[in-house]
Amino acid sequence: MLRALTFAICFCATAVAVYYGGVRGAESYERLLVDRVRHGLEINKVDWARLKSDGLRLEIHGRAPSLEAQNLALRTANAVAPISRVVDYSSAVLTPPPVREPLLVQLHRGADELTIMGRFHGSDMRNGFLGLLETYLPQVSVHDLSGETAAPPGPSWGPELELAALAVASLENAFVQIEPGKIKIDGVVADQAARSAFSNEILVLAGSEVALDLTIRVPPVAIAPFEFSVSKTFGGLRVATCAARSAAERDRIVQLLARFGAVDHSGVCIQGLGGPREDWTGAIEAGLEALDRIPAGRLRVSFLQVYLEAAQPTDPEQFDAALTELNASLPGRFRVNARYWDSGPVVAVPRTGYWMDLTLNGDSLTLRGKMSGEQQRDALVIFARAVLPKSELTTDIKLSDRTSPLDWFLSLQTAIEGLSDLEEGSAQVAAGRLSLQGVASDPVTVGQLHRELQNLLPQHIVETAVTVDLPALIDRIPLTEEACLAALNAAVARQPINFEPGEAKIEDISRPVLERIGALYQRCSVARIRVTGFTDSQGREEMNQRLSQIRAEAVMDALIAAGIPYTRLEAVGMGEAFPIATNETPEGRALNRRIEFHAIE
Numbered sequence: 001m002l003r004a005l006t007f008a009i010c011f012c013a014t015a016v017a018v019y020y021g022g023v024r025g026a027e028s029y030e031r032l033l034v035d036r037v038r039h040g041l042e043i044n045k046v047d048w049a050r051l052k053s054d055g056l057r058l059e060i061h062g063r064a065p066s067l068e069a070q071n072l073a074l075r076t077a078n079a080v081a082p083i084s085r086v087v088d089y090s091s092a093v094l095t096p097p098p099v100r101e102p103l104l105v106q107l108h109r110g111a112d113e114l115t116i117m118g119r120f121h122g123s124d125m126r127n128g129f130l131g132l133l134e135t136y137l138p139q140v141s142v143h144d145l146s147g148e149t150a151a152p153p154g155p156s157w158g159p160e161l162e163l164a165a166l167a168v169a170s171l172e173n174a175f176v177q178i179e180p181g182k183i184k185i186d187g188v189v190a191d192q193a194a195r196s197a198f199s200n201e202i203l204v205l206a207g208s209e210v211a212l213d214l215t216i217r218v219p220p221v222a223i224a225p226f227e228f229s230v231s232k233t234f235g236g237l238r239v240a241t242c243a244a245r246s247a248a249e250r251d252r253i254v255q256l257l258a259r260f261g262a263v264d265h266s267g268v269c270i271q272g273l274g275g276p277r278e279d280w281t282g283a284i285e286a287g288l289e290a291l292d293r294i295p296a297g298r299l300r301v302s303f304l305q306v307y308l309e310a311a312q313p314t315d316p317e318q319f320d321a322a323l324t325e326l327n328a329s330l331p332g333r334f335r336v337n338a339r340y341w342d343s344g345p346v347v348a349v350p351r352t353g354y355w356m357d358l359t360l361n362g363d364s365l366t367l368r369g370k371m372s373g374e375q376q377r378d379a380l381v382i383f384a385r386a387v388l389p390k391s392e393l394t395t396d397i398k399l400s401d402r403t404s405p406l407d408w409f410l411s412l413q414t415a416i417e418g419l420s421d422l423e424e425g426s427a428q429v430a431a432g433r434l435s436l437q438g439v440a441s442d443p444v445t446v447g448q449l450h451r452e453l454q455n456l457l458p459q460h461i462v463e464t465a466v467t468v469d470l471p472a473l474i475d476r477i478p479l480t481e482e483a484c485l486a487a488l489n490a491a492v493a494r495q496p497i498n499f500e501p502g503e504a505k506i507e508d509i510s511r512p513v514l515e516r517i518g519a520l521y522q523r524c525s526v527a528r529i530r531v532t533g534f535t536d537s538q539g540r541e542e543m544n545q546r547l548s549q550i551r552a553e554a555v556m557d558a559l560i561a562a563g564i565p566y567t568r569l570e571a572v573g574m575g576e577a578f579p580i581a582t583n584e585t586p587e588g589r590a591l592n593r594r595i596e597f598h599a600i601e
Contacts, residue, residue: 033058033081040080046073049090058084064092100151105129106482107176108490109168109187115143115490118178119150129161136169143493145580145591153180158209163202170198171216175483184213186483192218217477221272222446222468228253228284229300230262232291233311237262242269245280252281260288274446276303278332286329293322303450305461306330307337337461354405356397356412356429360419360438365391369429372404380412387420405431407457414456421449422466437465477523481599484524488597491516497555497595504550506558514555518562528600530570531556536589537576549573555595570600 030053037058041049046069052059058081064070070092077086105118114137120126126148133142160183164176167185174187185202189195195216206212229240239262244250250269257268283301287308291299295318296311308326310319323338330336356369365388371377377397384393405411411434415427418436422445425438434457440446450464479487495513499506506514521529533552535544552571560566581588 030055033084037077037080040076041073044072044076046076049073056084058086060086060088060090062090064090067092067094100149103150103153103178103180105146105164105178106486107164107168107174107178108483108486109140109171109174109176110490111172112139113141113143113494114168115486115493116146117486117489117493119147121148121150121152123148125161129165132161132165133168136165143490145489145493147580156181156209159205159207160210163205163210166205167202170201175479175486177482177486181209182211182213184215184482186215186480188217188219188477190218194218215480219468219477221270222440222466223270223272223274224446224450224464224466225302226272226274226276226446226450227300227302228280228287229298229302230257230288230291231298232294233296235263237291238264239268243275244269244271245273245275247271249281253284256281256285256288260292274450276451278304278334282331283334286326286331289329290322290326293325294319301334302463304332304334304454305337306334307339309339335458354400354402354408354431356415358412358415358419358427358429360388360391360422360425362424363391364394365416365419366394366396368396370398370400372402372408373399376404376409380409383413384416387416407459411457411460414453417456418449418453418464421445425466432459433461433463435463435465438467440466440468442468478525479520479523481524481526484520484526485529485597485599487520488517488524488529491520492595492597496590496593499551499554502547504547504554506554514558514562518559518564521559521564526599528568528570530572530598530600531559532596532598533571533573534578534592534594534596535576536592537579537583538589541575545573545575547573548575552595 034051034053037051041047048062048064048069050061052061058077060073060077064073070088070090073090074086074088077084101119103119103121105116105120108115108117114133120129126146130142130144133140157180160178160180163183164178167176167183167187168174171185171187171189174185176186177184183206189198195218199214199216202212202214223243226243227241228243231238231240237257237260239257242253242257244253250271253269254266280301283306287299287301287306290308291297294310294314297314298307298309298311300307300309306326308323310322319338323336327336354370354372356367356371359366359368365384367380367384371380377395377399380397381393381395384391408431411429415429415434415436418434419425419427419438422438422440425436427437428435434453436449436453440449446464446466446468449466450462453462453464491513495510495516497506497510497513531552533548533555535548535551537544539547549571550573552573556566556569556571559569576583576592579588579592580594581591583589583592
C-alpha cells in the first residue's frame with residue numbers, strides 16, 4: 001500500500017513537471033518566433049505591425065499604410081517563420097488611383113505637314129482622330145508625337161476633335177489646341193472673305209457646346225504703286241484707282257468723291273500699306289479741287305507725285321489757274337506734274353538715246369543698255385558687285401559718244417539699290433524716268449522703297465509695282481507662347497537634331513533645322529525658353545544624364561550663335577527619363593533621343 005502511494009505521488013510530480021516544462025518551452029518558442037519575425041519586419045522597415053503568437057500560429061495585427069506594405073509584412077513573416085501558420089488580421093489604407101493629366105492635344109500645321117503633340121484618352125480616341133485627319137488631309141504628312149494617358153474628358157466632351165480637323169484642313173498655317181470643352185485656333189488666311197467664311201463655319205459647328213478662342217489673321221495688303229486716280233468727262237467723275245492707309249482715311253476719301261460728284265465711288269478704295277507719310281487725303285482734296293476747275297481731264301496722285309492732265313481743248317488760262325491753286329494747296333513734299341491730255345490712241349515709241357534694263361533673277365543680275373564711256377561702265381559694274389555681292393553679274397552695255405542725260409549714273413545706282421531690297425525684280429531706266437517691278441518679302445518695304453527712290457531722284461518720274469511674298473510674310477507673323485513652343489517642337493520633330501554617336505557634336509545635316517528654330521524664335525512672345533535634352537535607355541543612367549545635359553547645352557550654344565540672347569535660354573538634361581516610345585526597338589530609341597523646348601515660368 002505504501003509502495004503504491006509512493007508511485008502515485010512520483011507519477012503526479014513527474015506529470016506536473018512535464019506539463020510546466022512543456023508550457024515554458026512553448027512560451028519560449030513563441031517568444032523566439034515573434035522575435036525573429038519582428039526582426040525581419042524591422043529590416044524591411046515595417047513599423048506598424050503588431051504580432052501575436054499561439055504556438056505555431058502567428059497573427060499580424062495593425063493598419064498598413066498601403067496594400068504593398070501589408071503584402072510585404074505577410075511575405076516577411078512567411079519567409080522568417082516557414083513552419084508557422086501566419087494569419088493576417090491587419091487592414092490597409094487604400095491608395096487612391098494615380099491622378100491622370102487632363103486631355104490636351106496641340107496641332108501645328110504647315111503648308112504640307114502636320115505635327116501632333118499632347119495626350120489623348122486611350123488608343124481609340126487617338127486612332128479615331130488620326131483617321132479623321134486622313135479624310136480631311138490626305139496629301140499632308142502627319143508627324144504624331146502624342147500619347148494616350150489623359151484622363152477621360154467628361155460628359156461635356158463634344159465635337160472638339162472634328163473642329164480641330166476642320167481647322168487644320170482649312171488653314172495652311174495654323175496652331176490648334178484642344179481641351180475638354182474648349183478649342184483654341186490661331187491661323188492665317190489670305191483675305192477678309194476667307195476669314196469671315198471660316199469663322200462662320202467653325203462657329204456654327206461649335207454651337208454652344210465648345211468655347212472657341214479664335215485668332216484668325218489676314219496679312220496686311222501691300223499696295224504698289226500707291227495711287228489715287230480719277231478722270232473727269234462730260235459724263236461725270238469716275239474713279240480708276242483708290243488707295244488708303246487706314247479705314248478713317250478711306251472713309252474721308254469716299255466723302256471727298258461724293259462731294260465732287262463721283263459716279264459709283266462706293267467700295268472703290270482699298271486699305272493697305274505702302275503710302276507716303278505726308279497728308280495723303282490733303283493732296284487728293286487739293287487735286288480734286290484743281291480738277292473741278294477745268295472742264296475735263298485726269299488726276300493721278302502717285303505717292304508724292306501729283307499729275308494733272310487737261311483734256312484738249314482746255315483754255316490755257318483756265319488750266320494755269322487750276323495749276324496755280326493746286327501748287328498753293330498741296331501739303332508737304334507733294335510735287336505737281338501738268339500736261340494736256342490727248343485722248344487719242346497711244347503709240348509705242350521706239351527706244352532712242354540712253355536706256356538701261358536691269359534684271360535680278362535669283363542669284364544673277366543682268367545689266368543691258370547704253371552708257372557714255374568705259375570709265376562710267378566700269379564704275380557701274382564695281383558698284384553693282386558691291387551692292388549685290390552674291391549675285392552673278394552679266395553685262396551687255398553699249399558705249400555711246402553722245403552726252404548722257406542729267407543724273408544718268410545716279411539713276412542707274414538708284415535702280416540697283418532698289419533691286420537689292422527685292423527678292424527678285426527688274427528695273428527700266430530712261431531719261432527722267434525710273435520703273436521698278438518685283439517681289440518683296442515685307443509689305444513695309446513696298447512703301448519705303450518708293451519713298452527712297454523718289455527722294456534720291458526728285459526730278460524723275462518714279463514708278464514702282466512691287467508685290468509681296470505672302471509665304472515669307474506669314475513666316476514673320478508673331479506667335480503666341482503656345483503656338484511658339486508648338487512650332488519649335490514641331491520643327492525638331494519633323495527634322496530631329498542629330499549628334500555624333502555618344503557625343504554632343506551636332507552633325508552638319510542638322511544646321512538647317514537650327515536656322516529654322518532661330519527664325520521661329522524671332523516671332524515668339526516667350527520671354528525665356530528651356531532647351532531640354534533626352535536620351536534612350538542604353539548605357540548607364542549617369543552617363544545618359546551627362547550626355548543629355550551637354551547635348552542640350554550644344555543646342556543652346558548653336559541658338560546663341562544664331563542670334564538668340566543667351567539670357568533667354570537655359571539648357572537642362574533629363575537623361576533617359578520620360579521616354580515617348582519603347583526602348584526595345586531601334587525606331588523607339590531614335591524617338592527617345594530628342595530635344596524639346598519648354599517655357600521657363
